Amino acid sequence: MKKYMIGGVIGAILATSVTVHAETALTTVQAYLWPTTIRINLNGENNQSNPAEIEVLNYKDLAYVPLRFVSEGLGATVKYEEDGRFPGRSIFIDIADDQDLTVRDDHGIVGMGNFTFVHGNRSYMTAQIKQYKDIPANHRLRISFYDKEGRLLLKQFLNNYSFVLGGVQTNSTILEGNTESADISKTKIELVIRE
Known part of the structure; x- marks a missing residue:
């Protein structure tokens, strides 16, 4: 599995955010883009993501999925x-x-x-x-x-x-x-x- 290092990108985004919320302590992390399909089965109705459009992160061997995609797929609003x-x-x-x-x-x-x-x-x-x-x-x-x-x-x-x-x-x-x-x-x- 080819891994893409995005720690620098996340760090740059977080560094930009510091000027807006200087009182909030931010931490830079290293994570990998992890091409993965998210499959949601809600009451027999299946919905799945396209890994090219909905990206999953792997951080310390845990998968971090986009909150909006998963929540709305389960019938929630975000x-x-x-x-x-x-x-x-x-x-x-x-x-x-x-x-x-x-x-x-x-x-x-x-x-x-x-x-x-x-x-x-x-x-x-x-x-x-x-x-x-x-x-x-x-x-x-x-x-x-x-x-x-x-x-x-x-x-x-x-x-x-x-x-x-x-x-x-x-x-x-x-x-x-x-x-x-x-x-x-x-x-x-x-x-x-x-x-």
């Missing part, structure tokens, strides 16, 4: 943030099935679930969204949060989402109000058609 809801770099991997996406619009077109909230100077919400049916053109997705007594806490349009029929995606949104006392079981979503 989102990367830098200094977002949490300081530093964060990778979010969310797995959802239809039971997790319990909040639906009145027509059953869109479902949401796996809500995560971070409250502080700004409040953030992360949730997964799935499209079940065809979506009308020129729509906007609005979410409403209520407390245990059913009082409206916040009604807000979501941004930065794109739907694929049957697909799940992770959406992160800065909230325009406080939802600390929200009862998620009372959350509502609606598709609003733009005039």
Whole structure:
């Protein structure tokens, strides 16, 4: 097996990153490109990588595979943030099935679930969204949060989402109000058609 030394490349990339995050201690490593096919069997549906396109690293006799390819092949969504809801770099991997996406619009077109909230100077919400049916053109997705007594806490349009029929995606949104006392079981979503 022909091995390609990429330690220098990784070192150069990490050295460039030091200027951005000088407070984070970085280490240079030596690894090998390891031409390997990744085969994923999910509920009888097989998916495999092309070793020329999806590269695997061998470091200390351990295989390091691309996180996005493997996660999405298992039905998860992957989102990367830098200094977002949490300081530093964060990778979010969310797995959802239809039971997790319990909040639906009145027509059953869109479902949401796996809500995560971070409250502080700004409040953030992360949730997964799935499209079940065809979506009308020129729509906007609005979410409403209520407390245990059913009082409206916040009604807000979501941004930065794109739907694929049957697909799940992770959406992160800065909230325009406080939802600390929200009862998620009372959350509502609606598709609003733009005039």
